Amino acid sequence: MPRVSALYRYPLKSAIGERLPAVELDALGVAGDRRWMLVDEASGRFLTQRAFAVMAHLLARWNESGGLRLSAPGLPDLDVPLPSADAELRGVQIWTDMVRVSDAGDAAAEWLSPFIGKRCRLVYMPPERARIVKDALGPEEKVAFPDGFPLLLIGQASLDDLQARVGRPLDMRRFRPNLVVEGAAAFAEDGWTRIRIGDQVFRVAGGCSRCILTTIDPDLGERSTDREPLTTLKTYRERDGQVYFGQNLVHEGRGRIEVGMPVEILD
Structure with missing residues (x-):
């Protein structure tokens, strides 16, 4: 069964994130994320x-x-x-x-x-x-300063696949996820619509379109001269003019999730 392998929070939008062993979910997503x-x-x-x-x-x-x-x-x-x-x-x-x-x-x-x-x-x-989530199902779905959705999930196998195609290591921090999941096939998350982690249920709201930010080395603060990984992503992850990597999530309640928790695929 897939499990949570990493959790991240970004107190200030577009600044350095922090990797945490557990996070609390409040009405706007990960507590303290991009407020x-x-x-x-x-x-x-x-x-x-x-x-x-x-x-x-x-x-x-x-x-x-x-x-x-x-x-x-x-x-x-x-x-x-x-x-x-x-x-x-x-x-x-x-x-x-x-x-x-x-x-x-x-x-x-x-x-x-x-x-x-x-x-x-x-x-x-x-x-x-707080802002209303894009394409929200109800007025209670709100978000602080993320681009559009409260949470972002990426499969570790999806990053492994991308790294193999690019031909060099890529730090997951380039993609700024909140949840990383291991134990599933590459891009398995594309086919999920609802998942459960612990007692928390999440709706998969759709793919996350990626931009030039992914080309910035999170340690050096410099863009790659070859525009990787966007260049490679465009060869197999482009749809309708947008490049997708990772899935946006909307949570249905409040509570705690921890690294190591299993991820149950509901739909």
Whole structure:
């Protein structure tokens, strides 16, 4: 039977992720996952490694106050408190969604802007301001700052298949999954529609279309000159002009999942 082999959380969208032995699921997905984001100070549009590969060196971890501790090469750590309920709201754009969320203040902006090379603001998504999941089955399906869905699953065998085709190792971190599953055939996840892990049930919402971010080495923060793995993925994973790798998930409840738990294929 397939089992969970790795779990990841990304406190700040497009910054360094963290590998965890267990995660809690709340109303928006993995608790603490992509609740923070960087936006252009002038336009409010979201910023990611797609345009700012240096974000691959930006580390964000929870601090004791529930806020973030930011770390980056050459800079002193900065603790950012969790914005209060009456914090300034800032209008931001993530893809086609326009939302008003909490601004994390000037200190964070002044620390981050020189590092990424653009005037930016750090914002936080309060649960009550969450976005509706794309193609949601009901209004209760909400998400913070992921591109579209609360969770992303990738099969380890799928990555193994891709590595063999590319001809060199590829770190799973390039693809930024929340769940990695081993013990299933390559791309078996393409055919799943509902799965259970422990007492948690997940709906497989469809394939995840991939972009230039997958070409960035997560350790070096540099794009591959041959555009791998996108170049190879296009030869066998392209459909309707999009390249797919991994499956988006929507969870049906709250609870805990751990590395090593079996993955039951319901449909």
